Amino acid sequence: MNFLEQISERAKSDIKTIVLPESSDIRTIKAAAMVQEKGLARIVLVGKENEIKKLAGDLDISKAAIVDPEASPKFEEYANSFYELRKAKGETPEQAREIIKDSVYWGVMMVKMGAADGMVSGAIHSTADTVRPALQILKTKPGTKMASGFFVMVVPNCEYGSNGTFVYADSGVVENPDAAGLADIAIESANSFRSLVQDEPKVAMLSYSTYGSAKSELTEKVIAATKIAKEKAPNLILDGELQADAALVPSVGKSKAPGSVVAGQANVLIFPDLNCGNIAYKLTQRLARAEAYGPILQGIAKPVNDLSRGCVAEDIVGVVAITAVQAQNI
Numbered sequence: 001m002n003f004l005e006q007i008s009e010r011a012k013s014d015i016k017t018i019v020l021p022e023s024s025d026i027r028t029i030k031a032a033a034m035v036q037e038k039g040l041a042r043i044v045l046v047g048k049e050n051e052i053k054k055l056a057g058d059l060d061i062s063k064a065a066i067v068d069p070e071a072s073p074k075f076e077e078y079a080n081s082f083y084e085l086r087k088a089k090g091e092t093p094e095q096a097r098e099i100i101k102d103s104v105y106w107g108v109m110m111v112k113m114g115a116a117d118g119m120v121s122g123a124i125h126s127t128a129d130t131v132r133p134a135l136q137i138l139k140t141k142p143g144t145k146m147a148s149g150f151f152v153m154v155v156p157n158c159e160y161g162s163n164g165t166f167v168y169a170d171s172g173v174v175e176n177p178d179a180a181g182l183a184d185i186a187i188e189s190a191n192s193f194r195s196l197v198q199d200e201p202k203v204a205m206l207s208y209s210t211y212g213s214a215k216s217e218l219t220e221k222v223i224a225a226t227k228i229a230k231e232k233a234p235n236l237i238l239d240g241e242l243q244a245d246a247a248l249v250p251s252v253g254k255s256k257a258p259g260s261v262v263a264g265q266a267n268v269l270i271f272p273d274l275n276c277g278n279i280a281y282k283l284t285q286r287l288a289r290a291e292a293y294g295p296i297l298q299g300i301a302k303p304v305n306d307l308s309r310g311c312v313a314e315d316i317v318g319v320v321a322i323t324a325v326q327a328q329n330i
Contacts, residue, residue: 003154003165004318011040011324016117018320019110021103022124023047031316033059041324044116046103069106078109108133111302117327120319122307134304141301148185149173149295151281155288160248161267162199168269171277172295182225186270187233188298193268195329204247204266205240210256222272237261293318303327
């Protein structure tokens with residue numbers, strides 16, 4: 001059973017309600033029909049019912065709920081709740097009423113108010129436009145200072161990682177974390193890997209240097225992050241700084257980092273900045289023909305996940321299933 005099949009079976013075992021706010025996009029409508037057909041989640045589409053049904057055409061979305069924010073009996077309640085959350089930032093009641101009409105904000109408010117368990121957006125919105133409402137409304141979970149993003153990468157015919165499955169982080173959200181931030185990303189990513197892949201995370205703090213083979217400001221950040229992460233999560237199998245080949249290939253790991261608990265075995269790859277993480281996931285996806293699920297968000301109080309704007313309906317279905325499984329673990 002591959003990663004997505006395993007996630008889908010887990011999603012079916014405890015059905016959750018997932019909001020899809022981008023109902024003006026046919027990919028979202030197709031995904032909603034597919035999710036309902038597979039029984040992965042209950043779906044809520046945000047938008048005007050006549051427009052959604054016209055776009056759907058022959059696609060069966062009869063089991064999906066459709067919510068038009070401006071026509072909803074919950075509008076005033078949600079607007080007032082959003083105002084209370086944001087008034088310290090200078091938001092007025094009138095501004096709150098306008099903002100909450102936005103489908104993404106409405107979707108996140110549904111999650112906040114318990115009307116849904118998670119949200120998936122990003123097919124037509126930027127990552128920032130998905131993350132911003134989530135942080136304003138849901139905020140970070142207790143004990144976590146920031147939200148970050150990761151991809152689950154499933155590489156076919158791969159002898160490395162967890163049967164070819166990896167978490168790459170941060171590959172979508174945090175541009176240039178400091179050492180403390182990088183340590184937090186590593187710990188959160190390990191937890192995400194354990195939850196979704198159901199295997200023991202082995203975390204490599206990646207660099208262009210292994211165990212001091214080079215020395216610069218860039219390598220020192222990774223060394224410092226490794227130290228912080230080990231202090232905060234002493235039971236986590238984590239090591240660095242490691243070059244990618246030392247992290248993945250047993251023979252190289254043994255040569256470059258003898259005695260490392262991670263070298264040659266890594267399945268969670270932590271990149272020093274977003275440049276590295278984003279480039280690496282796209283190269284892996286295209287050159288190795290890997291499946292890339294994400295960017296999945298972590299560190300937010302409830303599950304809200306992003307999509308690539310180049311996604312297809314099947315990608316949305318996969319992220320819905322992942323979001324449902326995340327919601328099971330709240």
